[in-house]
Amino acid sequence: MKLSSFLYFARFGIRSVLLKKQEPIIGSLILTDRCNLSCKHCSVGNKASVIYPYEQILSEMRILYDMGIRVLFFYGGEAFLWRDKNKTIRDLVIEGKKMGFLFVSVVTNGTYKLDLLEADLILLSLDGNRKKHSEIRGNTFDLIMDNIKNATSDNICLYMAINKINKNTIRDVCNLAKETDNVRAVSFNFHTPYSDTRELALTREEKQECCDVIAEMMDNGAPVLNLRSAFPYLVDNSFPTPCHQCVVIERGEISTCGRCIEIPGLCEQCGYFFVAECSLLFKGNIRVMIEMLRTYLKYI
């Protein structure tokens, strides 16, 4: 991370904590809900199968920038499926950097060629070892591993949503993150139980076991882009929600934290590690602050 970006984020953090401000700095922009996969745990893919037009995306990027957002995530559906007027996801990333976003990232299922060196980070979903990933995401594991191997840059972070199916494969994904070229780290979430996937949610005890395994892997040198100081809050679902520093924009509509904020009772069961980490950080949790500094400066 550039020193100037680091200083910008540090100033924002200090101001938010000391003045108890709730201004957003992290924005996710939904490019499409269309997807080439239909994963067992997902409740957002292919609902209307729309690809939003380039001008709309640009205008939403401008809206986010004017709100003070400086960290931008392009999201789907599948972001690499997005295309309009000869523009691709790569053009959007370049446009984002030109506009002044300090950190631009893309979240992907990894089934398309990864030629995106302009992105600060590619969050690439891998939901376990070959067997468990395939059970959730279809027969895509080998294709994804090939795409990682042939990627044009080393800005990939694996992204695993832990649920009832894959909870025993955390070690496999940590080892892959450690051993695979072009992969910098792995980041985890717990399954967030939308009404159609409640059966995949972990119990408190299962979450505790998963956090113990992640901590053990961290101790053994696995590159994990999460904060163990947030684990107790994730296990107990006791972190403050929603996270006021995060927003999502889709079709010009802005939601605080996630689009899931509309779903009654879901925030109390939220499994998104980043939401826990971010909301604890901006509430002034000192352990989270120190660990975030150390972890993010190491892997990003």
Ligand SMILES: C[S@@+](CC[C@H](N)C(=O)[O-])C[C@H]1O[C@@H](n2cnc3c(N)ncnc32)[C@H](O)[C@@H]1O
């Ligand atoms: C909705 S997908 C969109 C981006 C891309 N298609 C992908 O799969 O990475 C973004 C991330 O959310 C995760 N996800 C989907 N449903 C989830 C849920 N109910 N709880 C936690 N994570 C979930 C996916 O595994 C993926 O890592």
Ligand code: SF4
């Ligand atoms: S690839 Fe992503 S958007 Fe598509 S179904 Fe799977 S989790 Fe949902």
Ligand code: SF4
């Ligand atoms: S469930 Fe609530 S806290 Fe979690 S990401 Fe969605 S809006 Fe944020």
